[in-house]
Every structure is written in C-alpha cells, then in structure tokens.
Amino acid sequence: DTGVSQNPRHKITKRGQNVTFRCDPISEHNRLYWYRQTLGQGPEFLTYFQNEAQLEKSRLLSDRFSAERPKGSFSTLEIQRTEQGDSAMYLCASSSRWGEGEVEQYFGPGTRLTVT
C-alpha cells in the first residue's frame, strides 16, 4: 500500500458549481478524516468516519458540504454551490482505531480547490 491518495490534486471551479473530491485511505485503516486548510492556517477538522458511519461533523461543515464513505473504503466530499470562501486545501487522513497499535493519522497530499 502506498498511503492515502486523493483525487484530483487540483480543482478550479466557478462559483456556484458543484465539486466532488475523492479520498482512498490506507487499506487496513477503518477511520477516515477530512480536514480543510487555508493559507497560513493549520488544518481544521471537518468530519470523520469509522467504517461507513459518519461519527462527527464540524460546525464548519455547512449544509452545502456532504461526505460519504459508502462501503467503508474510499470517501467522497462534495461541495454544492461553491463559494469563493471554499477555496482551500482539502486534506484526507486515515488511521486505525485507538489501541490497535496505530494512533497517528496518515495524510494524503490534499486537493487544492480554487473557486473563481
């Protein structure tokens, strides 16, 4: 396994359009996280899944944002009616459950979204 992968790496879209990002976690990891990072800031938590269940959503995740992990493997993050304020790097990470020997989160390279 080569780690967490994210597609696309870059996305430029016009305001009002919908976009969807994909994250493929490390295969044996059952937890998957989405973060958002804007320039000069640290990552901000958006949501996370354990297997296919979405266990927590940040208040940052407005109604225009939806995330799924239908089969407990890859995940998608969709943003509807994009706004310029959505421009950011969207990071995906995966980990095992606590107490299973791996506690750190492994990050993908991110998807950089630019809304024009």
Next chain:
Amino acid sequence: AQSVTQPDIHITVSEGASLELRCNYSYGATPYLFWYVQSPGQGLQLLLKYFSGDTLVQGIKGFEAEFKRSQSSFNLRKPSVHWSDAAEYFCAVGEVEAGNNRKLIWGLGTSLAVNP
C-alpha cells in the same frame, strides 16, 4: 476547549544552528501530542508523537520533542538544522474519547526558513 498554540509564526535560523519550535496545549485529560511537517506541495508528514512514558521522544529526521506537563508544552528541537528542514511545522493534540481517536486539534503552524 482544547487548543494548541504555536507562539512563533516565522522562525529563521542559519544552517547548522540549533532549533526549538514552541507548542503549548490546552487539554483536559492526558494529551496525545504530535508534530507534523509540511513542505511546499507535500502532504503532512508525522515527525514524532507522544502518548505516555518517556517525556523525551525521538522522531524522524533528527528531531526530538519534550513533553512537560507542568508547562503544558511539547516543544520540538533539532541540534543542527539542515537547509532541507525549511518547511511549515504543525503541533497537534489528539482528541480522544472512550479510547477512540476522534480528531486532531491543530496549531496555526510555524514557518521555518533556513539561511545558508
């Protein structure tokens, strides 16, 4: 509320000089602490982590960090900086509930520049 503070936004050091990046946290329970590095165009890479035990932890690339509970600090150090260490450094605390890894709370990061 849990929080992480990295007091230094930018630090510049000369190659070969020692480095210390500061991190202070606020967390109600025993913290799970991490340092990640992010190079331009790269994903977040884990440098080191602390959960319990020896308060001085060793990481990759010659980095180490010391957990000081009395000071709520987890400062990152390196005895001799290399030009390739120029990057953004993030401190994070892992939020744990019922033994499960929920999410990471991040500092704003410290940007390290290295002079030749």
